[in-house]
Amino acid sequence: ELSDVYFTDVNTGFVINEFGSFIWKTIDVGQTWTQYDMGALRHANTLFFTDSQTGWASGYNSTLVKTTNGGVNWFSQPYPVGNANFALYFFNANTGIAAGYGNQIIKTTNGGNLWYSVNAGVNCNFYAMSFSDNLTGYASGGNGVIYKTTNAGETWVQQQSNTSNEIFGLYFVPNTNTGYAATGLGQILKTTNGGGLWSVVYTGAGYDMQTVFFNDINNGYAAGNNGAMLRTTNGGVTWTAQSTPIQTQISKVHFENPNVGYAVGAEGMIIKTITGGFTALTNEGSIVPNAISLGQNFPNPFNPETAISFGINKDQHVKLQVYDVTGRMVSELVNQELTAGNYNYKWNAAANSSGMYFYRLTTEGFTETKKMMLIK
Structure with missing residues (x-):
């Protein structure tokens, strides 16, 4: 099962495998992929790069690995998170946030060499995290929980999400107060005031939605189990089903521009669109x-x-x-x-x-x- 996809530019991207220690890299817009070994990391869940050379990956068993040469070689870093980590975000090559199971949110200011806890008052198993700018971020997880920070992750305050479903996917449009969340049992949520109020904008899937990604305030995608891929062009007012070759779970979606996007999922597939998902x-x-x-x-x-x-x-x-x-x-x-x-x-x-x-x-x-x- 492929668990995450991340592109550093339109040509260069990476995909990781939840049940192995390998990462695949493309430098030609996804036409060919080269496999590299991530060493100590097993069961990789999440991936983040600050540029084409520097990136981190983490998963189960309190394991974090880092690359400084574009994914060719990886080395382990000390990592105090509990059972599993599902969310990574780095502001730059030094400062990053991680969240996972066991009420854990941790932060580093030296590129991952040392982490400290910033989870005071937090009570949640976390699945996703998104920052709208270098100060304001959100983390989501079980029982509809969403936490917000306005000081680059040093402290977190719980929000009311208007759902009790697990929130697997979370995305805030950069430099805006507009965000979207993908939940269990097929809901998609939206906020336009920085998480102060969340409303349900889609309930039709009937099965878990795993991921959400937006190119801008209006144009975005949500995907999940049973190969579900939905697209909106009006800020979530309406959603249109898209056809994909994946028939089981779509784990992550990533777009480099309004036309070119990638998705990965449970069948080991990497799929790509050059038409924004529509059959042009x-x-x-x-x-x-x-x-x-x-x-x-x-x-x-x-x-x-x-x-x-x-x-x-x-x-x-x-x-x-x-x-x-x-x-x-x-x-x-x-x-x-x-x-x-x-x-x-x-x-x-x-x-x-x-x-x-x-x-x-x-x-x-x-x-x-x-x-x-x-x-x-």
């Missing part, structure tokens, strides 16, 4: 065109989404790519075998800057390029 390419019907064609995108100008239509008159390999004004390819929308027909691709350019772009359709013996304008 659709076949527009059974009519086969007489010739290959590329339509003008609509709307144009656009912000941030536009539709690109094209037709192919026989089964063949198709590429649809987007370039900026320097000729650099910024997105490959299609690169696959398609059956004859008319197609529509919805491109979301939320991660791109304003300007002129060119989209190019390439098939057997056919190439055509058209302009489009993104205005934010």
